[in-house]
Amino acid sequence: MLIATTAALVAGGVGWLVGHREFADACWAGGTVVALVPAVVWVVGALRKGRLGVDLIAVLALAGTLLVGEYLAGALVGVMLATGRTLEAAAGRRASRDLRALLERAPRSARRRRGEEIVSVSLDAVAVGDVLVIGPGEVVPVDGTVRAGTAVLDESALTGEAAHVARDAGDEVRSGVVNAGGAFDVTATATARDSTYAEIVRLAREAGAEKAPAVRLAERYAAWFLPLALGLAGVAWAMSGDPVRAVAVLVVATPCPLLLAVPVAVVSGMSRAARRGVVVRDGRALENLGRARTLVIDKTGTLTAGRPRVLEVTAAPGGLSPTDVLRLAASLDQVSVHILAEAITREARHRGLDLSLPGEVTEEPGRGPTGTVDGRRVSVGKADLPSGQLPGWARTVDNRALLDGATVVWVTVDGTLTGALLLHDPLRRDAPHTVRRLRRAGLRRLLLLTGDRPEPARQVGMVLGLDEVAAGQLPADKVRAVREESGRAVTVMAGDGINDAPALAAADVGVAMGARGATSASAAADIVLTTDRVARLADAMDLAVRARRIAVQSAAGGMALSLVAMAAALLGWLPPAAGALLQEGIDVVAILNALRVLLPAPGTGGPPLEPEAERLIERFAAEHEDLRGVVDAIRDAAHLLSSDAGPDALDAVHRVDRLLTEELLPHEFAEEHQLYPALNERLGGPDATETMSRAHTEIERLAGRIATHLTLADAAGALLPEQLDDLRASLYGLHTVLRLHFSQEEESYFSLSP
Incomplete structure (x- = not known):
């Protein structure tokens, strides 16, 4: 359509320049018809769904130009309409939601034991009471109970938790889990159709199918702009008695800022997101993410590393x-x-x-x-x-x-x-900073849903300051929670496992950790994070909010200019062709504003990290890993002092002193004099690292206090009773300060490096 209408406009222009006016009019009229026919189909389709789309004004303008003979204006409107539709198509190529990965993973057959004979049968032939043999690495095909021995299972497909679980004889086993140990027998308690894994697939399909289609930003503006434009066109015709004047109003009223600027802003946001490792499936997802107020998020593999x-x-x-x-x-x-x-x-x-x-x-x-x-x-x-x-x-x-x-x-x-x-399963280093960024971007309610035990779930929720934590959640529980939240506000669901796929499909916006997550989660999601960093979720939120804000600015500004032009056309100051050209100018202004989405947001993020700063972050992050043994040794020495203040305890404290002198204090000194100065420009000056520098001073003070105690003990030949309380307090204090200091550096500084 875009090629045909553009070719008709150009050919007509050439004909007009060489003096063939009839040929020019024929080309422009043809281009108008090429745009009008599909536009009528779109409008009829929208009306059948109970919506008045932005295309109705374009249809009236196209038809009006044909009726009054303003073919150039019709051709210009046709090109604008085709351009908007092309941009919409580019933004709207949505991946299939049939969750092929789930279906491909589902077993097709089972091995049934009858006496001493084992026969492979189709899954539909399995009946309640059948004894099935589950070999190493096989997926349990139906729900059942362990018949004998102990089954070691990988239940991550259902719970998201990576740790293997042991099920003894008589324990229930759900379909979809993987045998991570030796072969065992299962007595079927349900058919394949009634089993857990089939329920997950059904939930995912139903959740995707039942989700109401979102109302696009352009449609919201069209809801009031459309009747206004039609009313002004009617007034123009009534005042002048000239249908050409009404057509002129419709031509300048053609909502090109909606048809062009909004898709440009959305596509630009999707393009910029892709460069940050965020794949957005369509424009609706980006628009919805920009107005989201609730986040429901999985724990394992999303907020945590996903590896013990x-x-x-x-x-x-x-x-x-x-x-x-x-x-x-x-x-x-x-x-x-x-x-x-x-x-x-x-x-x-x-x-x-x-x-x-x-x-x-x-x-x-x-x-x-x-x-x-x-x-x-x-x-x-x-x-x-x-x-x-x-x-x-x-x-x-x-x-x-x-x-x-x-x-x-x-x-x-x-x-x-x-x-x-x-x-x-440790918390991701960038998780706390990401949560703060998400709240700044507009999220008001953050919920953690996990299949894990309550204790680790509550700890993660407490550290991150989440509003609510729910543990032991099955896929159906997650879908139910997401639907409840979606009924109150636009809700985002973020996860990475097969068990998250139904909830991702049910949410207004599903976000999948695609770097190491299950392919079924990515298939069900609207947005996929292709890098293994949860911070990319905050990047996506920031981009979506900015893209939506600029789209609103472009649409509102463009329509305000269109209203001025409509008033001029109503008064007879703008004929249809001139109005169409003026509308093109308005479109250019709106589109240029929409393209600002491609530029970095002013005043955010600070200057990029210098290569030397990135190298130092990598170095000191690796040293933190190496120093975990030193931190453990400090705690172990304090523990030993509580039960035995003899020679073994003194040796343990001497070892701590050597580790502090040879490894820890040189590391802190290098951070203070190499890493922090390198980060000052990125963080806005040395004041940003002042708190961490104060921690270095406290670490050095406690290390010196421990060394003084050792000097006193060596002079006396043993630890003195009056030393024990203060020495133990110094060791525990140093251990606590180091753990907090390491966590703060990893969250605030090390997360700056991609």
Whole structure:
């Protein structure tokens, strides 16, 4: 349509210039008809849906120019209409919502056991009571119960949580989960049609189908501009008795700022978002995101890293050191495929430990591996003792895990409980800053919905200052919550797992973490973040708000100028052709204003990071990882002082002093004199880092206090009783200050680097 109307306009112009007026009129009239026919179809389609679209004025203007013989004006209006539709099409190529990834992942058959015979049957043939064999790595096809033994399952498809779960004989198993251990039998308690996974697919389809189509920004303005333009055209005809004057009013009333400027602003916003790693499926999504007031967000993989990490390594008193406990556990876990085993092995290698090759390894589902490491029999996983019979140090670990929302992995050596590892899914470094940016962008209510346990969910909600936290949420629960919020305000749902797909489809705007998230989540979403940074969600929100604001400015300003031109046409000062040319000028002004979306927002973000500053951020971020062992050693020395103030405690404090002198204090000194000056320009001056500099002073003061205590103890040959309280307080204080200081730097400074 755009090619045809433009060609007709140009050909008519050439004919007019060489004196062939009849040929010119024929070309322009043809271009007008080419635009009029589809425009009538669009208007009829909108009317059938109960809407009066912005195209109605264009249809009346096109028809009017043909009736009164103002063919040039009709051709100009046709080109404007075609251009607007082309831009709309470019902004509106929406990805399919049929969630192909969900359907492709769903099993098509099952292995049914009849006596000693195992036969593969279609999923539709599975009946309640059938015994099914689930092999390693297979998806459980229907809901059922474990028939015998223990099943180790990856339930992330349903709950979003990466940690594997053990289900014993008689426990329920839901379809859609993956067998992460050895083969086991399931007794079907539901058919495929009535099972959990089928329900997720159905929820996602229904949520996408039932979501009411959003009213576009242009349609909102057209609701009052359309009757106004028609009324003024009627007044012009009534006052003059000349239909040409009414057509002139309609020509300048053609809502080109709506047809052109709004799509230009939206497409420009989508283009700029794509350069930031944010793929917006269509213009409606960007417009809706710009007026969103509620965010419903998943936890695992969205606000957290989505991969477990070792939080702490503890050793039994009088036995191996925490480093030895970690080395033995990681050596054995090298041959395990459990996700926690991967985290333990990764931590040991990060600390530079030399791992041994284990032998005679067996892995019992739900309990973890057992094998021989350096001649010692090692088990990693569940403790053999009931929680009530755990020794005192182990009960302390259990309590710590409860308080921190962590998972405990016990290490047994030669039949004795020797140590424990606490693992958790850490918060993304950029999550707190992202939440603050989202609130500044206009979000008033932030809710966390997760399939995880309440304790870690509440901790994340508290740290981020979220308005509400709901744990243990299944896909249907998330859909219900999203629909409730959508009934009160425009709601955004952000997630990354298969279990989030129905809620993403149900939300006004679904945002998927696409870098490592499930493809089904991306298929159901309106917006996909292609980089693994939740900060891109705030970028998308900022861009959407700015694009919508500029679109409103362009539309309102353009229509205000059109109203002035309509008044001139009503008075007979503007013939249709001149009015069409004037309307083109108004369009140019509106479009140029809309193109401002492509430019960076003034006064935001500050100057870009210099390459040297980025290099320093990478360096000090890596050093933070290396220094986690120092921070743990400070806490361990303080713990030891509470139970034993003898030579072992003194040695532990001496070790802390060496680590502070050789590793930690040089790191803080380098940050103060290299990193902070490099960031001053980006942060607006040295005052921005003053608080962190004050923390460096406190860290140095506490380190000096610990060194003074050691000097006194060495002179006396032992730690003196009067030293213990202050030394313990200094160690705990330093540990707390360092944890807070590291978190603040990672959130405020390290997150500046892409």
